[in-house]
Amino acid sequence: MNFTIQNVLIATNDAYTTTDVQVVAGKISAIASNLDVVGTAVNGENKLLLPGFVNAHTHSSEMWQRGIMSVLPLELWLAELYDFAPLDTEKVYLSALGTAVETLLSGGTSVVDHLVLIPGQELETIATAVRAYREIGIRAFIAPLIQDESLTAGIPSGETERNHEPYFRSTADTLAIIEEAVRQFHRPEEGVNILVAPTGIQLCSDALFTGCIELSDRYNLCRHSHLLETKAQEKLAQEKYGCSAVEHLKRLGYLSDRTSLAHCVWLNDIDIEILAATQSTVVHNPLSNLRLGSGIAPILKYRQAGVNVTFGCDGASSNDSQDLLEAIKIGSILHNTTDRDYQHWITPRQSVEMAALGGAKALNMVDKIGSLTVGKQADLVLYDLTSLSLLPRTDPIGLLVLGRPTNAVDSAWVNGKQIVVAGKVNSINVDELRQKLFQRSQWDTQRKSQTVAEIEAHYRTVMGL
Known part of the structure; x- marks a missing residue:
């Protein structure tokens, strides 16, 4: 659960800066440039890190x-x-x-x-x-x-x-x-x-x-x-x-x-x-x-x-x-x-x-998660700024919020444990999940609710419809 994200883009008050983010025992331990690598080195180049x-x-x-x-x-x-x-x-x-x-x-x-x-x-x-x-x-x-x-x-x-x-x-x-x-x-x-x-x-x-x-x-x-x-x-x-x-x-x-x-x-x-x-x-x-x-x-x-x-x-x-x-x-x-x-x-x-x-x-968790702050738990998401949906390069957060990002999440950690790696959830077999969801369901286009039929007239009356 120890790792160091190197040369990653983070938001400052009104701009961005490139820095390193160090995580030790599931918590953010340091945010600064040119940190010594602790644990695994993660390449943050051309990526945006957000809580x-x-x-x-x-x-x-x-x-x-x-x-x-x-x-x-x-x-x-x-x-x-x-x-x-x-x-x-x-x-x-x-x-x-x-x-x-x-x-x-x-x-x-x-x-x-x-x-x-x-x-x-x-x-x-x-x-x-x-x-x-x-x-x-x-x-x-x-x-x-x-x-x-x-x-x-x-x-x-x-x-x-x-x-x-x-x-x-x-x-x-x-x-x-x-x-x-x-x-x-x-x-x-x-x-x-x-x-x-x-x-x-x-x-x-x-x-x-x-x-x-x-x-x-x-x-x-x-x-x-x-x-x-x-x-x-x-x-x-x-x-x-x-x-x-x-x-x-x-x-x-x-x-x-x-x-x-x-x-x-x-x-x-x-x-x-x-x-x-x-x-x-x-x-x-x-x-x-x-x-x-x-x-x-x-x-x-x-x-x-x-x-x-x-x-x-x-x-x-x-x-x-x-x-x-x-x-x-x-x-x-x-x-x-x-x-x-x-x-x-x-x-x-x-x-x-x-x-x-x-x-x-x-959720009464403001002292634990929600911002890139030293001492908080490492619930972090790394976005790939070379993803087609986040190009061409302008304002990274503007692209993320105002655009229609697809396949933009590169990595995600919860409490310092990596769950998303290279754009894929690695803690479960997602292909197997897809197959089970498919197998447990069926195409359906028409159905009628008996309860709706029973209560609709009253609803329309009381709502003035």
Whole structure:
């Protein structure tokens, strides 16, 4: 785990410099010119070194339905997803590997997996994802997706009286599963972290949120959730609480500097002030927000208010990929249309900082990863600046963020261990993974969701369509 990257390009405050970077025992030990080689010498000539990015919100098992999900808003989309989502642990394993590979080859060294659990096999599901991420070597933040209310409870009632089927598992049993998962699998020093992760206000009771707060405080866990992804969720919060979802979560005590919140599309100015005051993080998922018609999150307002923002791919059937560089690009330039004052627009360097350091802040890891700093763990990515997609030579970070880089990642290390070598993931057999993904799936072009048919009329009515 000792190596020295020689003559590599790194970003300074407003320019670049060529230097050496030395890694000892998995940590950055020196950054300077003409360092003595410690361990293996790595040729950094014509390469750019950046801290690894964080894929700060995804659902790995959605990979099995990418490319086929209907063009629907989230509430109906979820109904279709669940109708065709039967999983087994082998599928969980393969899709976690696939998510990790795509994340690594697009600059990510950490992934937050809001993991869908197989009913009745919850701990086995988590164990399977842990096994996959350990094998590949990516830094994993596994956030088991939990709820205690049924799917139809996530749609506003409007003027109608509606009864919802009880959820199949009690709140207490759900919390017990998460606590057991923490005991069995939470190993931060080994690169595996468990988060508390209620899916969101739309499908979770206050009891589930407060139980997660208690577990988070007792075991020093980060917190994760969806928040106000859709206009329907904004309406639902008013029905349930008589106030915004952000105000309600603040009253419960769920918001903190260890809390990351995916989407955050439908927040008002008071909500934004609350996120800034509580030091909560917004995870921007621009591609799924566009894919599902959820809206454009007010990211520039968040940044101006001092809210920490980072990027996520979201699940691979609402995106439909795990290309983190693509999410960063779209998530940056999309907002040039939301504010005419170009001085507020996100620059490529700011995008890179949001993806790396912003992700580290979201996960309470800012003292360990997220920047090229002596003493931090060596979660590093080396980009080949001779790659055709990064030529001709102009601004390396501009090319990386604003272009469409392909085959640009030359090497990647997590905690000083090299996982990507010469553009290929070397910790698993990727060709074998491709074959298994192919064999376990089939071409499919038409299908109909029974649940969508049952709830669509009410959804259209309550949403004024």
